[in-house]
Amino acid sequence: MDGSIEKNPGIKDISPAIPEQKSIQLHPRRFLKLLLLLPSVALVLTFSYYPALRSIVGSFTTWNGFNPPTFSGFSNFVQYIQSGMFGVELRNIAFLVIGGVITSVVFPFIGAQLVLSLPDGKWQRTVKYLFVVPMVIPQVVLIDVWANLLNPNSGLVDAVLNVFGVPPVQWFSGTHTALISILLIGFPWISNLSFLIFLAGLQGIGHDIREAAEMDGCSGLRRILRIDVPLILAQVQFVVVISGIAIVQNFIPILLLTQGGPGNATMVPGLDMYDSAFQNNQLGYGMAIGTLLFIAMLIVTGAVLRVLRPRT
Amino acid sequence: MKRFPWGSSVTIVVLLLFTYIPFVEVVENSIKSDSQIAMDPLGFLAAFHIQNYISAWNGMVQYLGNTIAVAVISVLIAVPSATAAGYVFATTEFRGKKLVFYAFMGLMMIPWTLTLIPLFVEVKNFNLYNNWGALILPYAAGSQPLLVYLFRVFFESIPADLYESAKLDGCSDVGILLRIVTPLSIPVLMTGTVLMFINIWGDYLWPTIALPNYHLLTVSAGLQTFLGSFGATGHGAGAAYAAYVLAMAPIIALLLGSMRYFVNGITAGAVKG
Numbered sequence: 001m002d003g004s005i006e007k008n009p010g011i012k013d014i015s016p017a018i019p020e021q022k023s024i025q026l027h028p029r030r031f032l033k034l035l036l037l038l039p040s041v042a043l044v045l046t047f048s049y050y051p052a053l054r055s056i057v058g059s060f061t062t063w064n065g066f067n068p069p070t071f072s073g074f075s076n077f078v079q080y081i082q083s084g085m086f087g088v089e090l091r092n093i094a095f096l097v098i099g100g101v102i103t104s105v106v107f108p109f110i111g112a113q114l115v116l117s118l119p120d121g122k123w124q125r126t127v128k129y130l131f132v133v134p135m136v137i138p139q140v141v142l143i144d145v146w147a148n149l150l151n152p153n154s155g156l157v158d159a160v161l162n163v164f165g166v167p168p169v170q171w172f173s174g175t176h177t178a179l180i181s182i183l184l185i186g187f188p189w190i191s192n193l194s195f196l197i198f199l200a201g202l203q204g205i206g207h208d209i210r211e212a213a214e215m216d217g218c219s220g221l222r223r224i225l226r227i228d229v230p231l232i233l234a235q236v237q238f239v240v241v242i243s244g245i246a247i248v249q250n251f252i253p254i255l256l257l258t259q260g261g262p263g264n265a266t267m268v269p270g271l272d273m274y275d276s277a278f279q280n281n282q283l284g285y286g287m288a289i290g291t292l293l294f295i296a297m298l299i300v301t302g303a304v305l306r307v308l309r310p311r312t
Numbered sequence: 313m314k315r316f317p318w319g320s321s322v323t324i325v326v327l328l329l330f331t332y333i334p335f336v337e338v339v340e341n342s343i344k345s346d347s348q349i350a351m352d353p354l355g356f357l358a359a360f361h362i363q364n365y366i367s368a369w370n371g372m373v374q375y376l377g378n379t380i381a382v383a384v385i386s387v388l389i390a391v392p393s394a395t396a397a398g399y400v401f402a403t404t405e406f407r408g409k410k411l412v413f414y415a416f417m418g419l420m421m422i423p424w425t426l427t428l429i430p431l432f433v434e435v436k437n438f439n440l441y442n443n444w445g446a447l448i449l450p451y452a453a454g455s456q457p458l459l460v461y462l463f464r465v466f467f468e469s470i471p472a473d474l475y476e477s478a479k480l481d482g483c484s485d486v487g488i489l490l491r492i493v494t495p496l497s498i499p500v501l502m503t504g505t506v507l508m509f510i511n512i513w514g515d516y517l518w519p520t521i522a523l524p525n526y527h528l529l530t531v532s533a534g535l536q537t538f539l540g541s542f543g544a545t546g547h548g549a550g551a552a553y554a555a556y557v558l559a560m561a562p563i564i565a566l567l568l569g570s571m572r573y574f575v576n577g578i579t580a581g582a583v584k585g
Contacts, residue, residue, distance in 0.1 A: 033404055033485045037412070040397035040456050043390075044419060047431065047453035052422050054430035065433070111327065117320040129571055130328055134335070136567045136574075138514045140532045141556050144539075145334045156337065188330045193578050200579035249425045252516055256536070270425050277429045278521065286429050294426045301421065 059288035064281045076288035085264065085272060093248060093268045095179055100247035103189040105239055111190035112198035113224065128199065134191035143253045146185040147172065172257050178265045182253050194239040201232035237308040241301050248297060269293055335560070342368075342557045346548030367547050368538075368554035374527060375534025376562065382447050382530055383512045387505050390452035390459060394504065395497070397456070398463025399489055403475055413464075419457045432521055446522035447530065451512055459504045462580055466500040467493060503577035506570045513563045535559045 059076055063069035080086055111131060118124040149155045150171040158168045171181040186192075205228065213219070213227045229236065251270035254260060260267035260275075269289050277286035341349050345361045401413055435446040470493070478488050494501070512530065519533040526537045539552055567574055 029485070030404065030406070033400060034406060036396035036400050036485060036489075039389075039393035040416075040460060041412075043393060043449070043453040044416065044456050047434075047450045048419050048422065048427065048456075051427040051430035051434055054434070055426050058430060114320045114324050114327070117317045118324070119316070127324055127328070131331070132571065132575065133564055133567060134331055136510050136513070136563050137335070137560050138516075138532045138535070138563065140514075140516045140535055141338075141559050144552075144556065145338055149334055149337075156333070188327050190327055191331055196575055196578045245421070245423060249423045255517075273425060274428070274517075277432070283429055283433070290423075290426045290429065294423055297423060298421070 055287045056291050056294075058284055059291040061284045063284040065277075065283045066281075069284060072284065076285045077292065079285065080289055080292070085267060088264045089267050089269045089272055092179060092266060093270075096182065096268065097244055097247050099180075099183045101240055101244055103183065103186070104192045104194055104243040104247075105236065107189040108192045108195035108239075109198050109236075111195050112202055113228075115199060116202055131191050131195055135193060139250075139252055140256065142186060143256050147257055150181055150184065173262055175262050175265045178258055178262060182257075182266060185253055192243075194243060197235050197239055198232065201235035202228060205231050233308060237305060240304050240308065244300065244304070245297055248293060338553050338556050338560075342550065342553035344550055344553075346550050349549045349553075361550060364550035364554035365558075367551040368558050371538040371541070371547075371551070372531070372534065372555050372558045375529055375531045375538070376558065378444075378528060378534070379513055379530040382444055382451070383509045385444070386448045386451040386455075386512060387508050389448065390455045390508060391501055391504050393452065394456055394459035394463050395493070395501070396489060397460045398467055399485075399493055401460065401464040402467035402470075403472070413460075416457050416460050424454075428518075428521070435522055440522075442523055442525050442528070444528065447512075447519060450518070451508070451515075455504070455508050455511070458507065462500055462504060462577060463497070465580065466497055470496055499573060499576070502570060503573040503580075506566065506573050507577050509566060510563060510574075531559050 058069060060071060060073060061069035062072040062075070115124060115127050115131070118127060149157050152158050152168040152170055152173075155171075157171075158166075161169065169177060171177050174181075209227065209231075210223065213223045218226060249270055251268050251274065254266050254268060254271050255274065258266045260271055270293065273286045273289040273293070276282040276289065342364055343360045344364075348355075348361075397416075401409070431450060435441050435450075438445075440446040440449065474492060475488060478492055483491070514532055515530065516532040516536070519528075519530050520536075523529055523533075526534070529537060535555055538555055542548070542552070
């Protein structure tokens with residue numbers, strides 16, 4: 001490596017000779033170089049693109065996973081949309097996505113603003129790292145911990161509420177509180193990847209602009225809405241899209257804590273898909289739900305990108 | 313020098329307390345005996361009850377080992393593949409380059425709810441079902457979009473002269489990758505490795521689907537299996553809390569040792585928009 005750097009000046013002297021060399025030698029070499037794409041492309045084609053396509057094709061079949069699938073047109077889609085579950089699941093997932101996007105955008109944004117209001121240096125960095133650490137705690141641990149916290153008999157939350165004279169809340173087992181309980185997991189929601197994304201974005205704006213705005217009497221909430229948010233709109237857009245997609249897919253808390261219940265109070269399309277395929281052997285039906293989710297995500301993402309387009 | 317921001321400092325302390333209290337409670341309960349937890353779940357007085365950790369370690373150690381093995385092999389497949397692809401994207405012009413690159417990036421938009429069922433069928437057909445290949449290959453594939461993106465951006469920041477001069481010295485592309493790109497790119501390769509470890513550590517659903525043999529499970533799924541066995545084994549709440557600590561501690565330690573790489577990895581993609 002050192003040798004090549006030393007020879008650098010010498011290369012400039014012979015530069016007229018290079019184009020000729022290129023035309024003769026580089027073609028086979030370039031072909032070989034493109035072969036370097038192969039491992040990555042092969043992985044992605046085999047384990048990402050193929051199953052994705054297979055899912056869309058399979059959604060038009062009836063299939064129990066053992067016999068060969070049989071073509072059945074749109075019947076899976078029709079069956080799902082006409083089932084009583086569709087409306088319930090749509091309402092629940094809409095609630096979780098809207099609530100979840102707020103918790104994973106607004107609260108991390110507030111956290112980033114608070115951290116930036118600290119003086120630069122050691123303390124700011126320490127606080128930032130303290131908010132980063134919980135991001136890597138495995139989701140199943142977080143879920144179990146919150147199931148304990150919200151346990152009506154022994155949990156910390158009801159114990160605290162009890163001090164204020166509030167009767168025990170049934171949280172996950174209450175029809176009206178179960179969905180909200182799912183949202184509560186992770187409170188106060190600062191430790192989210194979007195915290196780091198906002199922090200980097202706001203630091204990218206730079207002190208000068210923010211301080212100049214304050215000098216001009218544009219401070220506090222006004223500065224945040226007029227200066228900060230428009231300047232990091234690209235990050236806001238990114239965070240809204242990725243957290244929306246993540247929430248639509250993440251039925252793990254529901255799978256572990258309520259299985260969609262009580263009744264159907266926490267039933268969501270992702271869990272319905274999982275149950276159809278892995279409990280009821282209705283693989284085609286499950287893939288149809290997965291395909292519908294994918295299409296819905298594309299539409300919503302497109303809409304979000306349009307509405308939050310950065311104005312230059 | 314501005315006034316010290318008391319208001320936001322107090323708010324931050326409160327938010328940090330709310331964030332950490334649940335996990336402090338876990339650590340605290342992990343050293344109590346089961347009867348102490350039952351009588352006084354929130355109390356802080358406890359004699360260190362080591363038995364919880366012995367039970368939890370015996371139950372969890374296989375899953376911790378499995379996770380490390382799966383993560384290491386996945387990284388050894390995914391990182392070199394993405395390095396090679398990122399190198400091509402960073403240094404070569406070819407027809408359709410934009411399209412191929414977007415095909416990689418577009419994968420970030422494909423939800424795993426779409427691929428879950430066919431992937432399950434596919435690993436069965438490939439005879440990967442019920443062995444670690446069912447985890448390793450999809451994990452390696454799933455990491456490609458982000459890794460290829462991160463690596464490409466990083467490699468583009470290496471001066472092109474360096475590649476050119478090595479080429480003129482007769483260095484092959486593989487030689488350039490091994491001897492020039494890799495040593496210069498340790499930080500971004502670390503970033504990719506750390507992000508993969510964290511994702512694999514946290515994945516619960518796919519191992520439960522692909523590995524019916526619970527001895528093979530990784531830590532998140534294994535933790536639930538261990539907790540589910542309590543009725544039969546007579547373990548109590550204390551061992552459960554100790555198991556939570558064992559499931560959190562290694563990945564937090566990894567993060568603390570590589571904080572800079574993790575933070576860079578998360579922000580690198582987003583800031584450039």
